[in-house]
Amino acid sequence: MLFVLNTNVVLAQHEGHDHKEGEHKTEHHAEGEHHKEAFDPGKMIMHHIADAHEWHFATIGEGKNATHISLPLPVILYTDKGLDIFFSTEVYKHENEGHYKKADGTSVHTFNVKRPSGVEYVLQDEKFNIKGGGFILDFSITKNVASLFVSVILLLYVFFNVAKGYKTNAGKAPKGMQAFFEPIVEFIRDDIAKKNIGEKHYAKFMPYLLTIFFFIWFNNLLGLLPGGANLTGNIAVTLMLATCTFVITTISGNKYYWGHIFAPPVPPLLWIILIPIEIVGLFVKPFSLMIRLFANITAGHIMILSLLSLIFYFQAWQVGIVSVLFAVAMNCLELFVAILQAYVFTLLSSMYFGSAVEEHHHEEHHHEAHH
Amino acid sequence: MNLVTPDFGLLFWQTITFIVLFVVLSKFVWKPIMDGLNAREKTISDALSQAEKARQEMQRLTNDNQKLLDEARAERDKILKTAQKTADELREDAKAKTNIEVNKMLEDARKLIDSEKKNAIDQIKAQIASLSIDVAEIILKKELSQKESQKQLVSDLVRDLKIN
Numbered sequence: 001m002l003f004v005l006n007t008n009v010v011l012a013q014h015e016g017h018d019h020k021e022g023e024h025k026t027e028h029h030a031e032g033e034h035h036k037e038a039f040d041p042g043k044m045i046m047h048h049i050a051d052a053h054e055w056h057f058a059t060i061g062e063g064k065n066a067t068h069i070s071l072p073l074p075v076i077l078y079t080d081k082g083l084d085i086f087f088s089t090e091v092y093k094h095e096n097e098g099h100y101k102k103a104d105g106t107s108v109h110t111f112n113v114k115r116p117s118g119v120e121y122v123l124q125d126e127k128f129n130i131k132g133g134g135f136i137l138d139f140s141i142t143k144n145v146a147s148l149f150v151s152v153i154l155l156l157y158v159f160f161n162v163a164k165g166y167k168t169n170a171g172k173a174p175k176g177m178q179a180f181f182e183p184i185v186e187f188i189r190d191d192i193a194k195k196n197i198g199e200k201h202y203a204k205f206m207p208y209l210l211t212i213f214f215f216i217w218f219n220n221l222l223g224l225l226p227g228g229a230n231l232t233g234n235i236a237v238t239l240m241l242a243t244c245t246f247v248i249t250t251i252s253g254n255k256y257y258w259g260h261i262f263a264p265p266v267p268p269l270l271w272i273i274l275i276p277i278e279i280v281g282l283f284v285k286p287f288s289l290m291i292r293l294f295a296n297i298t299a300g301h302i303m304i305l306s307l308l309s310l311i312f313y314f315q316a317w318q319v320g321i322v323s324v325l326f327a328v329a330m331n332c333l334e335l336f337v338a339i340l341q342a343y344v345f346t347l348l349s350s351m352y353f354g355s356a357v358e359e360h361h362h363e364e365h366h367h368e369a370h371h
Numbered sequence: 372m373n374l375v376t377p378d379f380g381l382l383f384w385q386t387i388t389f390i391v392l393f394v395v396l397s398k399f400v401w402k403p404i405m406d407g408l409n410a411r412e413k414t415i416s417d418a419l420s421q422a423e424k425a426r427q428e429m430q431r432l433t434n435d436n437q438k439l440l441d442e443a444r445a446e447r448d449k450i451l452k453t454a455q456k457t458a459d460e461l462r463e464d465a466k467a468k469t470n471i472e473v474n475k476m477l478e479d480a481r482k483l484i485d486s487e488k489k490n491a492i493d494q495i496k497a498q499i500a501s502l503s504i505d506v507a508e509i510i511l512k513k514e515l516s517q518k519e520s521q522k523q524l525v526s527d528l529v530r531d532l533k534i535n
Contacts, residue, residue, distance in 0.1 A: 046373075046374075049374070050373060050374065051378060051381060076380075125373055126373075137379060137380070138378070138379060138380040139380050139383060139384070140380050141384070142378075142380065142381060144381050145380070145381060145384040145385075148381075148384060148385060148388055149388065152388055152391075152392050155392065155396070156392070156395065156396070159396060159400040159404075160399065160400060162400070162404065163399065163400040163403045163404055166403050166404055166406070166407030166408075167403065167407075170407065170410070171410070171411060171414060182408070185404060185408070186408065189405075189408075203405075206401060206405060207393065207396065207397035207401040207402075208393065208397075210396070210401050211389075211392065211393045211396050211397070211401070215389065215392065234377075234378075234381060235374070235375050235376070235377045236377035236378050236381040236382040236385060237381065237385050239377050239382065240382060240385045240386050240389060241389070244389070294375075298374070
């Protein structure tokens with residue numbers, strides 16, 4: 001109950017945030033055609049689900065007088081001229097803004113950053129480039145990276161607390177946070193790991209399964225907070241997580257696993273077809289993991305943002321009522337999706353580990369029959 | 372498209388952070404949690420199996436007690452039965468012995484009575500004989516005091532002799 005209530009507050013704040021921004025943009029539209037375009041839901045949504053070099057919460061006012069409420073983040077650039085570190089406040093300045101129209105008519109919004117060293121960077125779509133070209137790697141602590149750090153601190157705080165419970169309440173019933181997380185840990189152990197990997201091998205995969213489950217779940221929830229970053233809906237993050245599962249599966253694979261791929265139990269003539277399929281399958285599995293998490297979380301964010309965009313698109317309070325109701329429902333659904341996707345990722349990872357360490361030959365035939 | 376192109380920076384930080392998180396959590400969190408859970412489960416299962424053992428022991432003891440009780444009961448019944456039998460036998464025996472004794476005593480008494488009776492009769496007979504003689508003497512004395520009587524007597528005696 002408290003959780004649902006909390007969501008409403010969260011949503012209200014979220015909405016407030018969007019509202020200000022929407023107003024800011026629509027007012028420009030009403031005032032006349034200066035240099036700002038009309039409210040563009042697509043642009044707003046993309047801005048919200050994409051990464052940024054600052055952690056922006058709200059904008060009050062407009063144009064030159066606008067007050068941006070945002071958390072400045074460090075920009076770390078490694079170029080062929082060396083390491084360059086400065087704050088994002090150096091970037092998002094009004095005087096740095098540049099607009100120009102491309103040949104195909106689409107307008108481009110950039111920030112041009114002149115450094116004391118004489119190097120000039122151009123930030124377009126949150127990507128830094130050196131003016132005039134040159135090698136550049138962006139190690140910036142972006143909004144997503146900052147959110148990642150926050151989630152890690154939160155995870156460490158929570159789970160060190162939980163682990164402490166096993167020392168102080170050793171042999172006794174769990175208490176507090178320990179009591180809340182213990183059933184979840186037991187669920188992952190008994191219903192995910194033991195079931196899919198088996199009694200014999202499950203233990204060595206437990207730390208990884210627990211880590212990804214709670215990492216994904218916590219970050220999904222953090223992403224639902226107002227101003228929260230869309231970390232688990234970012235392809236780089238899901239790519240890394242899926243790669244971990246792939247690497248662990250590949251390292252753990254025993255002779256039956258590889259035998260199943262390179263010498264499937266079918267007539268050798270069929271190997272010509274089956275072996276390439278099995279090899280493709282190796283990569284499709286983690287690829288599907290990557291896309292599933294990314295798409296589910298991003299889609300949820302887009303849904304909520306779209307519903308709220310309707311208000312500013314139609315500029316009618318009646319739409320607002322309906323949109324808010326739908327957005328509340330969506331947010332509740334997203335809370336469920338947050339844990340569901342963490343569960344699915346963990347479950348599928350454990351199934352891949354299970355197939356890598358499976359030993360009985362007759363079970364492999366059984367498995368084959370399922371294909 | 373921007374959305375599906377992984378950013379190098381984020382990938383870099385995510386990799387480092389996630390690996391650090393994984394290592395730290397594995398070592399300092401998951402290990403004590405899993406150990407704690409396993410230890411607690413072991414304690415519980417041990418306690419349960421001990422309880423089961425105790426229950427079985429209890430059952431066994433109860434069974435033993437029942438068996439002992441049954442045996443004792445059977446023993447008691449047997450003893451009672453034997454005692455009853457012995458008592459009956461004893462009683463029968465005593466009865467028979469008493470009967471014999473009584474019969475013997477009766478027999479003895481009868482015999483004694485008989486012999487006493489005989490004695491008494493004999494004595495009475497002797498008494499009677501002597502009394503008779505006395506009476507006869509008195510009578511004879513009285514009879515024979517007269518002549519006539521003496522003659523009479525002699526003649527009677529003679530007559531008797533003749534008959535014989």
